[in-house]
Amino acid sequence: MAKGPKNAISPTRAENYPEWYQQVITAADLAEDSDVRGCMVIKPWGYAIWENIQRRLDAMFKATGHENAYFPLFIPMSFLEKEAEHVEGFAKECAVVTHHKLVPDGEGGLRPDPESKLDEPLIVRPTSETIIGATFARWVQSYRDLPILINQWANVVRWELRTRKFLRTTEFLWQEGHTVHAAREQAEDETRLMLDVYAAFAEQHMAMPVIKGEKTAGERFPGAVATYSIEAMMQDRKALQAGTSHFLGQNFAKAQEIMFQSEEGQREYAWTTSWGVSTRLVGGLIMTHSDDDGLVLPPKLAPAHVVILPMHRNDEERDMVMEYVSNLKGALEAQLYDGEPIRVRVDSRDLRGGEKKWQWVKKGVPIRIEIGPRDIAQGGFKPARRDLSGPPQDLVSAEAFVASAASILEEIQQGLFDRAAKLRDEATVEIDDLKQFEEFFAAKAPGGLAYAYFTDGPEMEAKCKALKITPRCVPLDDDPQPGKCLFTGAETTKRAVFARAY
Amino acid sequence: MAKGPKNAISPTRAENYPEWYQQVITAADLAEDSDVRGCMVIKPWGYAIWENIQRRLDAMFKATGHENAYFPLFIPMSFLEKEAEHVEGFAKECAVVTHHKLVPDGEGGLRPDPESKLDEPLIVRPTSETIIGATFARWVQSYRDLPILINQWANVVRWELRTRKFLRTTEFLWQEGHTVHAAREQAEDETRLMLDVYAAFAEQHMAMPVIKGEKTAGERFPGAVATYSIEAMMQDRKALQAGTSHFLGQNFAKAQEIMFQSEEGQREYAWTTSWGVSTRLVGGLIMTHSDDDGLVLPPKLAPAHVVILPMHRNDEERDMVMEYVSNLKGALEAQLYDGEPIRVRVDSRDLRGGEKKWQWVKKGVPIRIEIGPRDIAQGGFKPARRDLSGPPQDLVSAEAFVASAASILEEIQQGLFDRAAKLRDEATVEIDDLKQFEEFFAAKAPGGLAYAYFTDGPEMEAKCKALKITPRCVPLDDDPQPGKCLFTGAETTKRAVFARAY
Structure with missing residues (x-):
């Protein structure tokens, strides 16, 4: 999605990735903070x-x-006590219920009723x-x-x-x-x-x-x-x-x-x-x-596969456009994608076309179709794919689009996977030298996924802590040869993937 | 379901309805008590x-x-304070979270960490x-x-x-x-x-x-x-x-x-x-x-519409029966009931036939089919309907059963509704005399639903309390004429349904 020099999401990924993430969520209307510390409201689109x-x-x-x-x-609190490591892991961050009743606090508010204190707290x-x-x-x-x-x-x-x-x-x-x-x-x-x-x-x-x-x-x-x-x-x-x-x-x-x-x-x-x-x-x-214009959804999980935006300037145009749109919607919904009917939304809200379009861009719907009287007269429309930049595609007839919709969705699905896999593979390295490892994860280096031989122990953990990374896992489908632990020099046949992590 | 003199559920409905209810839940494996007071475990069938x-x-x-x-x-506790009636209704019975951490209590157990006390309790x-x-x-x-x-x-x-x-x-x-x-x-x-x-x-x-x-x-x-x-x-x-x-x-x-x-x-x-x-x-x-043999499920909500119980005495019989059963299952699942494929279970556990059959009776599956070598030789089987008493129906061929399965299910669904409506209608009376009303709800009387003219107020509430009943609602599709309040004698055009209630 190119929108000229300015993007729909500010800041961009390059400018401030964590803040970009929050802004994508807001722009797509996925969730918001609630009145309870640390809890969010998951909104309908999310x-x-x-x-x-x-x-x-x-x-x-x-x-x-x-x-x-x-x-x-x-x-029951006592249940947590039974497995020693488990209590260690969870007792430090749990919500504890201690009472089962509120009573007036005498100042117009409420307080937990001391009489209602539980014999055993509940987690x-x-x-x-x-x-x-x-x-x-x-x-x-x-x-x-x-x-x-x-x-x-x-x-x-x-x-x-x-x-x-x-x-x-x-x-x-x-x-x-x-x-x-x-x-x-x-x-x-x-x-x-x-x-x-x-x-x-x-x-x-x-x-x-x-x-x-x-x-x-x-x-x-x-x-x-x-x-x-x-x-x-x-x-x-x-x-x-x-x-x-x-x-x-x-x-x-x-x-x-x-x-x-x-x-x-x-x-x-x-x-x-x-x-x-x-x-x-x-x-x-x-x-x-997602990109600098907002959410990008893989079709298989998108709440809507296709959004249709009817455009009209008067009642007469409206009637003609809405009839066309309604037929198109019906025809699309009769098609299956991934074993389910194609999911179509029609946004007929009374809103400026540009604003409406950008709302759906930011919500990540895979395919957008604007339809006005001119499109109908021309015998087709120009579907816009959320995963591609540049202007909408060529003019297609409704029949041709309906017939190809499921395969376009599958192409989008596969394209998103391929793009993500390419990005990951480009950011993946094999490292067998500690200095190189340190440089790869230096504070200002872009980082990525580093495969390295290791032995599990304090040397590895200390080095990871210093570099603010963690061993993510020992890949199951790796086929490592005998090698030397990057951290101790000991012989090992185990490799882990190291990375900064969420 | 007749099982001769003895029923699968003891006590029966007539003997002790509340206990019968608990026993049906246990027999159908719907739910059980948990280790937390008042909370249940909802088991897979439930x-x-x-x-x-x-x-x-x-x-x-x-x-x-x-x-x-x-x-x-x-x-947040303060939210409850904002609507006066709401707090009155819910403050008396709510779980109150007051801490967010547990620490060792010095005796090998845990206790809420006083340092982690919340500024404002959460409900x-x-x-x-x-x-x-x-x-x-x-x-x-x-x-x-x-x-x-x-x-x-x-x-x-x-x-x-x-x-x-x-x-x-x-x-x-x-x-x-x-x-x-x-x-x-x-x-x-x-x-x-x-x-x-x-x-x-x-x-x-x-x-x-x-x-x-x-x-x-x-x-x-x-x-x-x-x-x-x-x-x-x-x-x-x-x-x-x-x-x-x-x-x-x-x-x-x-x-x-x-x-x-x-x-x-x-x-x-x-x-x-x-x-x-x-x-x-x-x-x-x-x-x-449900009845005295356990759960009875309306087909539309039954986890399985049909359960097939293969019967065989040796490996040879087993292979023949299982092939037949597998074909039958596939043919049934290709049929739609209520817009969804018919749900079929095959119970091939190594269990006595009688025990197996009674498990499914108690679980309320609408149709049971036992299939053994003799049935196959005879060219059909005898489906048993959970909603009918008496022995299984006549012999039907697999083809005929598959073709009629959806309509049998619909017949069961409708039959259950009709039976329940008949029971309710027989237990529904219109009463315009207080003495009759008191007799209808006398401690040893069977009770039911009583339509009566009323005015909302303390006289009505006091009488209901004394009779251990409640006004259930003022029916929307009732068309009452002017009448006299049963409790005050005042003129009114409102009728309520009164009953004992859960």
Whole structure:
């Protein structure tokens, strides 16, 4: 989208990336700050993107044998105490419910009623391993009850000090999968299966290329034996962890007494997993594709694929244009894209054409069509693609456009993926020299993703801290040869991807 | 479903209706108590019913111009203070967050960190008029911004003393619609439109006949000018409020400063509405249709329409039966019922046939089909309908069954509605004599729904209290003639429906 010298979003990505991000959200009307510290209001356009994410992911979870259920928002404080690493990870940032009644404070306001103090405080769930684990302990008796494959769509709360819309908010929406298995190998398989589901979703639906890998010890989920993640690279070359899948071993089974009678009649601890993605994905979507004119949406997740803007100067023109538009809308909606009817919006608000057009540019709708009497007289219109710069395309007839709409959408979807993959690949390096590594991540260097041999330990962590980077993951599809740890010089065959990160 | 002298659910409805209700929930595996007081775990079969309710209602909301959004879980305490009746209604039963960190208590446990005490406590939303109203105040500037038509799917918390699964739980899932309008009449129209949507959903999807009406003053939502509800009658002749729609006048607009510039340039307070239904609907569904053998599901909301139970005694039989079953499943899934593919489950667990069959009876699946080698040899099978007692129907060929499956499902759906409507109509009386009214609601009388002339006031309320009943609503489609108030003798043209209620 070229708009001459001036762009719709100020500042631009080059000028101030973090501020550009906030301005894209505002310009696309995705979300806004609420009256509660760290919590946002997700506005209809932002929520519609989340609904599309939910619908697609939910189908993928069900196709892999999972069922949805719902567990309590509250977790008794004592539950958190049972898994030592888990409490360490979450007790420092949780909302604590201590009373169940308000009474007048005598000054015209309210205060918590001391009489209503709870015997045991309740925590608003930051994640549900403990409360779901306690439930699973009741569900599991015999190996015949296994596996249990459950997912929950829910809100969670983590009392974050520094928040940023979608990327890190005190309350956020997510799904958390929780599964129980009779054997270690089955739980490990499940952990990696769901990582694959996340990667497929990110790449095929979000058009966001990701690296699948295992987290280093310092980046593991509190209480997990192994944490896997998908890592994407944003346009500022910082990494974004977009989803995690945890192999919990028997840690939570032991903390919550999830035991079963094996086929051989032994009582054994079960093996569990958990995995989740959140509204953070919307932040990743924004930062992967958007440009200096605002949001750019991959068609598969766009609330509208096509927006039609009728143009007319009087009632007569209006009637003619609206009839044409209504027919076009109907014809488009009869076409399928990605297995669903093409989603069409008609914006017939009484608003200046330019203003209206720019609102939809900023909202990222893949295809815009302005239709006025002249277009109809000419026998067609000029669709504008959000992913391409320059003026709208050639004149096409309505019939030709309707027939090709689904393939144009797929071309846009694939084009966004290719562009993001190219940007990432160009910003990816293999480094086997510490000095080069330090230069790559020097404060003023653009940075990116650096593959380097490493051994997990204090030397690596200290160097990362100094460079303000983190090991993102040890890629699963990497095939490293024997090499030397960049930080200790020790022999190793493990490589990690290092990056600045959100 | 006859099972000879003994039924699958004990006690039966006649023996102990409240306990029967709990046992149906357990037998169908819908929900269970959690480790948190008053909160339940919604298990996969129960949650799948809720998902079907959500999907259908969500489509109806969108078809009437509403968009989904998401607002914070927490409400600053001071927000509750702004609307006097509202605080009166909700301050007494809310979860209060006072701290945001836990620290070791020195005895191996945890306690809220006094250092983390919040300056202002936060309330876990019992309903969101206040926080959404504060947001709307920012969204609304001019009459051009109106109407605002928003819905939210969310969890809410009310600290109920006595809870019962689905019907009344501390945390529950619901949707809450919130709208803003420029004129009183538009807000009133919206209030009644959504009442109509709820009534249509209840009758057409839940097969649950309802009465639409306006609540009396004592039963209004705290802060509303008028509250409308749909009221259903359960099999124990008690009424269940299944959905409410509130005309809030300018009360919340004034409390939250929701103002707009009118077409004439005046600054005016807006008019708002709110409306909601919750997981309570699942309770209503259970109590409307289920019988002494367990859950009975109306096909439109059943997670599975048809369950196929393959029967075989050896590997050879198994291969033959499973091939037949797989073909049948595919053929059924190619058929549409209610606009969606017919939902088929195959239960091939290694379990005794009788036990398996009874599990599905208790889960309420509309049609069960047992298929063994003999059926295949005979060229067909005998489908069993959950809504009919007696043995399975006549032998039908697979082709004939597939061709008629959708119409059988529709027949079941309609049959359940008719049965419920008949039960309700038989339990409905018109009473214009106080003594008769007292006898109708005497402690040992079966009760039901009583239409009676009334005037809203203390005499009516005192009598209702004494009889342990409530005025459910003033039916909208009633056409009462002038009459005499049953409680005061005053002239009136208003009739209410009175009943014992959940």
